[in-house]
Amino acid sequence: MTDYIPKWTAGAAYGPVLSQTDLYLLQTDLEINPILTNSHSFHLVFDLISGQTGGFNNDARDRDLPFTAKDEPATLPRVSQLIIITPLSPWCTIVKNENGVTMGDVCQSVWKDYTDHNVTEPEFAALPPRVQEQIKRAAIHNMQNQNQGHAQGAWAAYYTPAVAPNRYRRVDWLRERTYFECLRKNDTYAVQRLGFKAPNIFIMELAS
Numbered sequence: 316m317t318d319y320i321p322k323w324t325a326g327a328a329y330g331p332v333l334s335q336t337d338l339y340l341l342q343t344d345l346e347i348n349p350i351l352t353n354s355h356s357f358h359l360v361f362d363l364i365s366g367q368t369g370g371f372n373n374d375a376r377d378r379d380l381p382f383t384a385k386d387e388p389a390t391l392p393r394v395s396q397l398i399i400i401t402p403l404s405p406w407c408t409i410v411k412n413e414n415g416v417t418m419g420d421v422c423q424s425v426w427k428d429y430t431d432h433n434v435t436e437p438e439f440a441a442l443p444p445r446v447q448e449q450i451k452r453a454a455i456h457n458m459q460n461q462n463q464g465h466a467q468g469a470w471a472a473y474y475t476p477a478v479a480p481n482r483y484r485r486v487d488w489l490r491e492r493t494y495f496e497c498l499r500k501n502d503t504y505a506v507q508r509l510g511f512k513a514p515n516i517f518i519m520e521l522a523s
Contacts (some may be wrong), residue, residue: 322489323348324348325386325417332393332415345390348418354515357384359418363521367506368419385419394515399425399498400508401519405438406486407509408519422495425519429486430513439483448485452489454480467509489521496520 325377333343349355359382362366368382389397393415410416410424439447458480486493497520502512509516 322391323384323387325384330392332395332413334395335513335515338394341436341522343392343514345394347498347500348384348387348389348391350387351389351418351498352382356475359427361422361493363429363489363495364381364460364495366423382419382422382494384449385422386417389416389418389421390515396515397421398513398516399519400505400516401521402504403492403521404429404433404485406485407432417520425495426517427515429489430484432483432490434483446520450483451492453490454483457487457493461509491523492521494522496522 333341337343350357350359353359356372356374356378357370358373359368359370361382366386370380370382371378372380389410394412395411395416397410397416399410399421400406406428408425408428410420412420434450439450442450497516499520500516501518502516503517504517505512
């Protein structure tokens with residue numbers, strides 16, 4: 316694992332934030348924050364269903380740690396926009412921050428993108444029946460977990476299971492793979508998915 320690198324400290328003491336145009340003109344390679352590549356001693360635990368973030372140190376897995384590095388830049392040089400895709404879904408998440416995208420921006424944008432948007436009827440209809448059933452079960456499971464999380468005291472013990480929803484969120488599409496694993500570069504895959512490559516297109520891996 317990579318040791319902590321002081322250059323990732325949160326703040327504005329860096330070079331200028333590169334725009335999308337700057338990236339295309341300069342073709343600058345971006346270094347991803349080691350926490351996002353899962354090569355840091357702090358292992359990020361980010362749940363796409365709840366949006367909660369935390370983590371643990373690989374040398375002390377029994378202790379939960381807060382995600383105190385969320386304000387650190389997601390990349391160096393800093394950029395105003397990241398494009399995130401994953402082989403597990405057909406969608407593209409755009410993360411924006413004119414002052415430089417942070418790791419907190421990445422988590423917040425991905426969470427909102429997958430929980431605020433529903434799967435469209437044509438998207439759902441294009442799936443095989445077996446996968447549709449898996450998404451339906453995931454939606455019920457996710458809804459029950461969320462509702463029970465809001466329940467308090469004795470109410471939780473008498474909570475009535477949720478009725479199956481008639482619309483499915485993008486996070487339901489992911490089924491059991493709802494935990495962030497890492498970001499990585501793969502220009503070949505980016506071209507296959509988007510028709511082009513760019514320094515700020517990253518592939519998101521997810522785990523169960």
